[in-house]
Amino acid sequence: MTGADMIVLSDVARSFPTAGEPVRALRDVTLAIPTGAFVVVHGRSGSGKTTLLNVMGGLDRPDTGTIVVDGRDLTAMDDAELTDLRRTTVAHVFQGFGLLPVLTAAENVEVPLRLLSWPASDRRRRVDEVLHQVGLTGRSQHRPDQLSGGEQQRVAIARAIAAGPKVLIADEPTGQLDSRTGESIMELLHALVREQGLTAVVATHDDKVIGAADRRIELSDGRATSGQSREGRTREGRTG
Numbered sequence: 001m002t003g004a005d006m007i008v009l010s011d012v013a014r015s016f017p018t019a020g021e022p023v024r025a026l027r028d029v030t031l032a033i034p035t036g037a038f039v040v041v042h043g044r045s046g047s048g049k050t051t052l053l054n055v056m057g058g059l060d061r062p063d064t065g066t067i068v069v070d071g072r073d074l075t076a077m078d079d080a081e082l083t084d085l086r087r088t089t090v091a092h093v094f095q096g097f098g099l100l101p102v103l104t105a106a107e108n109v110e111v112p113l114r115l116l117s118w119p120a121s122d123r124r125r126r127v128d129e130v131l132h133q134v135g136l137t138g139r140s141q142h143r144p145d146q147l148s149g150g151e152q153q154r155v156a157i158a159r160a161i162a163a164g165p166k167v168l169i170a171d172e173p174t175g176q177l178d179s180r181t182g183e184s185i186m187e188l189l190h191a192l193v194r195e196q197g198l199t200a201v202v203a204t205h206d207d208k209v210i211g212a213a214d215r216r217i218e219l220s221d222g223r224a225t226s227g228q229s230r231e232g233r234t235r236e237g238r239t240g
Contacts, residue, residue, distance in 0.1 A: 005035065173202065186209050
């Protein structure tokens with residue numbers, strides 16, 4: 001880890017309307033995530049994990065507070081700027097893979113590069129490179145229904161890193177996988193952090209993943225506290 005902060009949240013709150021009282025998904029969350037760290041977000045179902053990841057990654061907007069990613073204030077961005085952020089700086093990996101079923105693995109990985117108007121030769125080179133990184137060189141021409149769950153998630157990770165993002169946000173990326181396959185996916189994410197300097201923020205219930213994190217963020221009723229790192233360092237998170 002470099003020690004500089006890639007993501008900084010200050011007094012972030014997010015509520016959702018219901019028929020009764022609004023649900024307060026996040027309550028005045030203040031925290032900082034260092035560049036190049038593997039950070040785990042954990043907590044019981046309904047604690048606000050997905051909401052936290054969504055506001056960090058520009059998929060949702062907080063009601064109050066500020067979110068700064070790579071020096072840019074997300075809360076000051078318009079929709080077009082947030083779309084550009086998600087294409088270039090912050091990548092997402094989801095539990096459900098999110099692959100296009102009619103496209104091959106290589107074509108799925110190529111999608112974000114097409115959106116960024118990369119030249120065809122550069123797209124082919126980069127697709128081959130990232131599929132090799134995730135161990136799927138020999139499966140590039142297979143469609144999702146011809147791949148195992150673990151292979152589909154590796155394709156999703158390859159697609160996420162294809163454009164060279166600085167931040168990778170993964171919401172329960174092993175939730176649909178057996179334990180052994182899930183471990184291999186988490187090992188891959190760890191390797192990407194070490195080798196490429198990515199900052200990874202991963203929501204999970206897996207105790208093994210939580211224990212292996214550089215830093216832990218625990219959510220309870222929308223309030224966040226930062227836990228101890230592997231090296232025994234602590235970083236206090238304001239609970240609001």
